[in-house]
Amino acid sequence: MDKNDILDGLKPICLCKSIKKKVFLKKISEGVKTVADLKKATGAGTGPCGGKRCTPRISEMVQKA
Numbered sequence: 001m002d003k004n005d006i007l008d009g010l011k012p013i014c015l016c017k018s019i020k021k022k023v024f025l026k027k028i029s030e031g032v033k034t035v036a037d038l039k040k041a042t043g044a045g046t047g048p049c050g051g052k053r054c055t056p057r058i059s060e061m062v063q064k065a
């Protein structure tokens, strides 16, 4: 993991719940592969926006995985 990976991991994905990208990447590496399961595993999508802002970002990560 280089510096760019570390910085990338610190990007906020779910702003409402302050969940960073690295949290999702770890779950994906542990075998969590769907948007719904990632939300359940991290608590993302349960903030005031109801997942409007983070769902597209989570979906993008799932597609790249």
Ligand code: FES
Binding pocket: 013, 014, 015, 016, 017, 044, 045, 046, 047, 048, 049, 050, 051, 052, 053, 054, 055
């Ligand atoms: S940004 Fe994730 S619930 Fe609002």
